[in-house]
Amino acid sequence: MSAFSLYVDRNSGLNRLNPLTMLALIGFCLVAGLALPGAWAPYAVFLLAILPLAAGGRVLRPFLSAALKIVLPFAVSVTLIQGLFWTGGTPIVHLGPLSLKREGLIFAAQSTGRILAVLGSFLLLALTTRTDALMIALAQHGAPKSLTYIVLATLQIAPRFQAKANTILDAQRARGLEVEGGIGRRVRALIPLTIPLVLGSIVDIEERAIALEARAFSRSGPKTSLLVLRDSHMQRIGRWVLVGGMIAAVILGIVLRR
Amino acid sequence: MNIIVSALSFTYPSGVEALHGVNLAIAAGEAVAILGENGAGKTTLVKHFNGLLRPTRGTVAVGGWDTREHSVAQMAARAGYVFQNPDDQLFERTVQAEVMFGPHNLGRTAAEAGAAAADALAQVGLAAQSGANPYDLHLSERKLLALAAVLAMHTPVVVLDEPTTGQDARGVARISGIVEALKAEGRTVIAISHDVDFCAEHFDRVVLMAGGLILADGPAADVFARADDLRRADVEPPQLVRLASALGLLGAPLRTEQFVDLLAQARL
Amino acid sequence: MIDIQGLTYTYPASETPALNGIDLTVPEGQLCAVIGANGAGKSTLCYAIAGFVPHFYNGTLTGRVTVAGRDVVATPLAELAGEIGLVFANPFNQITGARFTVREEVAFGLENLGVPRDDMLARVDAALALVGLAGLGDRSPYALSGGQQQRVALASVIVMRPRVLVLDEPTSQLDPVGTREVFETLAGLAQAGGTTVVLVEHKPEWIAVHADRVVVLSAGRVVLDGPPAEVLAAPELSGYGLAPTRYTQAARLAVGRGLAPGDRPLPVTLEQAAPFFTDRVSP
Numbered sequence: 001m002s003a004f005s006l007y008v009d010r011n012s013g014l015n016r017l018n019p020l021t022m023l024a025l026i027g028f029c030l031v032a033g034l035a036l037p038g039a040w041a042p043y044a045v046f047l048l049a050i051l052p053l054a055a056g057g058r059v060l061r062p063f064l065s066a067a068l069k070i071v072l073p074f075a076v077s078v079t080l081i082q083g084l085f086w087t088g089g090t091p092i093v094h095l096g097p098l099s100l101k102r103e104g105l106i107f108a109a110q111s112t113g114r115i116l117a118v119l120g121s122f123l124l125l126a127l128t129t130r131t132d133a134l135m136i137a138l139a140q141h142g143a144p145k146s147l148t149y150i151v152l153a154t155l156q157i158a159p160r161f162q163a164k165a166n167t168i169l170d171a172q173r174a175r176g177l178e179v180e181g182g183i184g185r186r187v188r189a190l191i192p193l194t195i196p197l198v199l200g201s202i203v204d205i206e207e208r209a210i211a212l213e214a215r216a217f218s219r220s221g222p223k224t225s226l227l228v229l230r231d232s233h234m235q236r237i238g239r240w241v242l243v244g245g246m247i248a249a250v251i252l253g254i255v256l257r258r
Numbered sequence: 259m260n261i262i263v264s265a266l267s268f269t270y271p272s273g274v275e276a277l278h279g280v281n282l283a284i285a286a287g288e289a290v291a292i293l294g295e296n297g298a299g300k301t302t303l304v305k306h307f308n309g310l311l312r313p314t315r316g317t318v319a320v321g322g323w324d325t326r327e328h329s330v331a332q333m334a335a336r337a338g339y340v341f342q343n344p345d346d347q348l349f350e351r352t353v354q355a356e357v358m359f360g361p362h363n364l365g366r367t368a369a370e371a372g373a374a375a376a377d378a379l380a381q382v383g384l385a386a387q388s389g390a391n392p393y394d395l396h397l398s399e400r401k402l403l404a405l406a407a408v409l410a411m412h413t414p415v416v417v418l419d420e421p422t423t424g425q426d427a428r429g430v431a432r433i434s435g436i437v438e439a440l441k442a443e444g445r446t447v448i449a450i451s452h453d454v455d456f457c458a459e460h461f462d463r464v465v466l467m468a469g470g471l472i473l474a475d476g477p478a479a480d481v482f483a484r485a486d487d488l489r490r491a492d493v494e495p496p497q498l499v500r501l502a503s504a505l506g507l508l509g510a511p512l513r514t515e516q517f518v519d520l521l522a523q524a525r526l
Numbered sequence: 527m528i529d530i531q532g533l534t535y536t537y538p539a540s541e542t543p544a545l546n547g548i549d550l551t552v553p554e555g556q557l558c559a560v561i562g563a564n565g566a567g568k569s570t571l572c573y574a575i576a577g578f579v580p581h582f583y584n585g586t587l588t589g590r591v592t593v594a595g596r597d598v599v600a601t602p603l604a605e606l607a608g609e610i611g612l613v614f615a616n617p618f619n620q621i622t623g624a625r626f627t628v629r630e631e632v633a634f635g636l637e638n639l640g641v642p643r644d645d646m647l648a649r650v651d652a653a654l655a656l657v658g659l660a661g662l663g664d665r666s667p668y669a670l671s672g673g674q675q676q677r678v679a680l681a682s683v684i685v686m687r688p689r690v691l692v693l694d695e696p697t698s699q700l701d702p703v704g705t706r707e708v709f710e711t712l713a714g715l716a717q718a719g720g721t722t723v724v725l726v727e728h729k730p731e732w733i734a735v736h737a738d739r740v741v742v743l744s745a746g747r748v749v750l751d752g753p754p755a756e757v758l759a760a761p762e763l764s765g766y767g768l769a770p771t772r773y774t775q776a777a778r779l780a781v782g783r784g785l786a787p788g789d790r791p792l793p794v795t796l797e798q799a800a801p802f803f804t805d806r807v808s809p
Binding site for chain 2: 672698699764771
């Protein structure tokens with residue numbers, strides 16, 4: 001059972017960037033996509049920044065396949081629902097008794113664009129940046145150690161949690177628990193299924209705390225890291241430029257919307 | 259109640275082929291131990307006995323019921339299954355209520371379920387703790403509690419997954435007594451276990467599995483004498499069998515009395 | 527190396543002590559097995575040596591526990607980590623989840639101790655070689671078998687070079703292959719020298735072969751203490767809820783039926799049993 005991680009090692013330029021630089025880059029795409037005005041701004045960010053980055057990181061294929069799987073169903077449903085049922089809009093296409101409204105279609109395009117920019121940014125981060133490296137980098141810059149630990153451990157333990165839930169389901173069905181059928185039956189089945197999961201996790205957490213303590217987790221003093229995070233003067237400047245870019249995008253958005 | 263497995267193949271949704279055409283007939287009242295290393299297909303096989311898994315190819319019938327035609331809840335009345343980790347199922351506030359859960363699901367009245375629970379708790383030695391919270395018990399006691407929860411369902415078939423792990427000598431003796439009692443009642447007992455010494459002493463028939471196939475199947479003394487098959491399945495022979503072979507005695511003694519009898523015969 | 531004097535400990539929610547007047551001295555480099563019925567206090571003793579009793583569990587403790595010259599009760603846990611290693615039954619819960627490869631997982635403790643990276647690499651690779659996982663450093667620890675995961679846990683602790691290693695039923699959730707892997711690693715560790723090992727374990731056939739000494743606990747007290755050949759063959763063992771190996775059981779029965787002489791120590795391993803039964807009763 002492996003960890004819940006999308007990272008693919010392509011030995012690309014993006015893989016070699018410091019995780020904080022990657023984070024700043026993604027932050028810039030996200031802020032620019034959402035703050036700039038107009039229905040087409042998020043599309044522009046997606047096409048001009050996120051997509052070229054994915055190509056540069058050599059993850060274009062997994063990136064597009066994952067993005068399409070999520071965005072396409074959303075785009076179709078939001079277009080149909082908002083287009084057909086927008087109240088009081090201007091009809092532009094007639095489909096029998098129904099019609100697609102101009103305002104509804106614009107709204108659908110806007111929300112699809114935003115989803116694309118947000119999802120694309122996070123997907124790009126997940127595909128090109130190791131979560132553990134990102135958390136180590138954050139911890140080195142003062143993020144609370146316990147917080148970065150929880151993020152990492154949760155990602156790794158999630159698949160195991162699901163396997164445990166399946167075992168509990170099997171064990172209770174083997175004792176004659178009926179889990180299919182009416183809503184009442186399903187609700188009653190929740191208690192025998194969730195309580196072992198919760199109580200089992202509490203036992204696990206206690207053991208994990210002991211194991212961490214035995215590995216000097218709470219020891220104060222300087223820490224070292226096996227994983228070497230590359231950084232450079234250029235990257236540090238780049239990060240500040242990107243932060244400046246984010247602020248500029250927000251100001252530009254406010255000014256242009258007036 | 260008998261179990262007939264015919265040409266059973268099973269492939270997990272992940273694509274892992276766990277069983278490749280297994281044939282096995284277990285008669286009512288037999289005690290069968292299934293041995294093999296992790297990944298040999300033991301758990302996949304026994305999960306077919308109560309319908310938790312359905313054949314990809316082939317059939318499994320329990321007392322004439324084809325498992326594909328019955329729900330797991332229906333099959334649960336025929337084949338009880340004690341899981342390895344008790345904490346995957348304990349959820350009630352008291353030990354007594356925990357044991358009544360199964361009989362209750364099978365449609366027994368509160369009085370019947372209560373009586374069955376009291377009997378089962380006495381059998382595993384937890385009668386005095388019937389009012390306790392299951393999670394206040396030691397892990398080895400919780401394991402006995404999970405066993406009682408299945409015994410109280412009075413199923414004609416009982417499947418035990420690693421019953422002796424984590425038990426001390428008293429716990430093992432307790433479980434041995436329960437296996438013997440189930441045999442005496444004519445129930446079918448099937449165990450998956452790495453504890454070969456326990457299996458040798460209490461199970462008349464041994465099925466050796468490796469790589470999703472049955473490598474050997476027969477009376478325990480015969481299978482434990484097949485050193486090559488045991489090695490292929492990565493199963494160590496029981497201590498007494500190893501000792502007999504080191505001494506050059508013929509045959510595979512399963513119990514200490516049998517070993518000493520063999521020794522006495524060799525001395526004559 | 528370990529010196530326990532008059533140790534009595536009671537858990538916070540309990541009235542009866544889990545450990546009751548324990549006196550135990552374990553010299554450097556000894557592999558000391560601790561056996562006993564469930565509830566006898568074995569795990570609590572492990573926690574007391576590693577400092578989790580009383581630091582993690584609270585409760586009331588009287589007596590003294592000195593490990594590697596440190597007063598365990600007076601020393602904070604964070605300072606004991608690294609000096610005293612602890613390994614327990616569930617391999618999965620010992621993997622931090624905070625590192626993505628086996629090598630990084632093993633290095634986690636050294637990172638917390640602030641060991642320089644160059645030393646760290648050499649020590650991690652040496653620890654992985656010692657537990658027989660040299661080729662698996664770049665794999666995810668979650669992609670390994672239970673026996674391999676338990677050896678990762680072992681490597682993660684021994685890489686910190688603890689002077690005392692405490693193991694609480696390290697093989698109880700493993701199959702025979704995993705059990706063999708862990709015991710062979712422990713034997714290698716004992717041969718590599720120096721480390722004092724306290725091992726709680728249910729499997730007498732493995733203890734008989736590998737331990738230097740066996741201590742039996744019952745109701746929080748030490749009731750038997752000696753070399754494996756002596757303790758595991760002691761007639762009072764069953765009174766403490768323990769069973770000897772089948773070799774001892776068979777030998778006892780054979781002596782009872784006059785098939786073997788009663789004046790020799792009973793065997794506890796296969797190696798001892800073979801000559802025991804071949805040497806005839808002297809006429």
